[in-house]
Amino acid sequence: MSVALEQLLVDRAIERFLILEAELLDRQDFLAWLSLLDDEVAYTMPTEALSASGDKAPGDGIVHANTYMDENKAALERRVRRLGLPTAWSEHPPTRTCRFVSNVRVAPEGVGLFRVASSLLVYRSRLDHDGRLIAAARLDQVRRVESDCGWRLRRREVRLLDTVIGMHNLSIIF
């Protein structure tokens, strides 16, 4: 098999992995979603701030000096355990979501490891309030495994782009 073809198959397989993940989250099958995570997973969502040159960024730029989410596997499992409780008011009744994954770009990053950039658009509809669209730029690392779907999510950075998040909470997973 040619290198180009092999690369194409990897790209396609990773894209299918992200689409599977989106489907599980849209179905609120959070236990199945957890099974896609590497034990060493690092899941972060940095804040966005605008700063002048000098202090932290070269030139006028965006600074990420805090996070909205900073989770390891245990913290994500705890988050999912909460979602299973009928008193998790922010998600009971559940928010309906539809995730669109696109612009998937894959690059090798070590043995069996791939750096994956993607764009995510989520439609979120809560109770009888207005539905909202949220865009996110994601930067992941996935690891190839032998079993089931073939991949584990090892690292995810979610950038929501807004310096002020335009909604009352971030109770869904990106």
Next chain:
Amino acid sequence: MPAAEYFDADTGVVDARIYCDEAIYRRELDRVFGRCWLYLAHESQIPSPGHFVTACMAEDPVVVVRQRDGTVAGFLNQCRHRGMRVCRLDYGRANGFVCSYHGWGYGIDGQLVSVPQERSAYQGRLDKSHWGLIRIPRIESYKGLIFGCWAEDVPSLAEYLGSFAWYMDGFLDRVEGGTEILGDPHKWTIRCNWKLPAEQFCSDMYHAATTHQSAVQVMAADNYDSQVQGFRGIQGVQFSDRGHGGGAVEASAPTPNVWYEPAAQRWLYDTFPQVEKRLGTMRASRFAGHNTVFPNLSFLVGTQTLRVWHPRGPDAVEVWAWLLVDRAAPQSAKEGFRLGAVRAFGPAGLLEQDDTENWTTVQCGLKGVMGRRSSFNLTMGKGNEFRREGLPGALNSIVSETAARGFYQRWADLMSSESWGEVERLRCERDETPR
């Protein structure tokens, strides 16, 4: 405006219109936010000359700058020529501010220093000394927290805070070196009136057992007890003075909440003896406590979140929530505080996401004609207020609404009074004849 029409201290009932009426909102922007001390920034954010942060005073954007003489000045972030923002960044360091519209340039002291094509365009008839940025007339600090006020006749910040400063010390002055801001704030918009969150942080420990049940249940993991971690058996004291209020667990030993990370807890326990010596047992053990400085600055002791509820119309609030840590704490403890706060609070926090679900849903109910005609019950613990030597302010059980009544009383006094003199006279009369 007869304030008693909207809040009746005798019955403890509040009119729902104060959360949704446009005219009331316009009036409170003027009478409450236009006249109260509002939180601007922390000293640690602007350490040396030229360091600036942008902030808000209700709906007015301002820029707060460290001056060459070490003092702090603040200005309306609005070019005097056509109203454009002269600073469009969150923070940084500058030699001055140049408007991106027509290029008017201001010094860090707010003076207008340069006008493009000045000679040909204005023929020497522009008096630049008259067109400096609009200055915030009153700026004062309390233990690192910088406040500003538009009203010249406002009492000093120390008088305004009153005895509540004593409780703030348990947050700001635990150890030598004071506090600092860690990282950038969480900022997000909640579709609810600003008073819903400000009042909750002032007075409402009661909600925790129901609202936060799921979060504490999973965070306490194996040893969850609805009486202990679940807030149902909570024992403590609520305090109220000049509209400010808070609640604290009353204990002789530290009382960490379940969401504190181990490294942060270690710092709180390790410093307990020295804090006890400095501030006494009550404030040293106050690892869990909710507070609001009237009108819209709130903080949680132990969680270390410090936030402003910026009003954005009668039905929206923009939260800016920073992490405040003891400057002397080791890096590991600071990161522990950050992780604990991020995982429990902020828009994605396991606790706070349930708070915002409540507030937005309350606000939705105020669109209806009957919803707006309704009134809400703030009667809890009414008549049980007491005073105690060594604990300032009007006190009650932590499960009461004394601080909420104090919050709305102050709000009503400001809404109905023409001057600060009148506001203070009303307060003094009330303090002399306790209900």
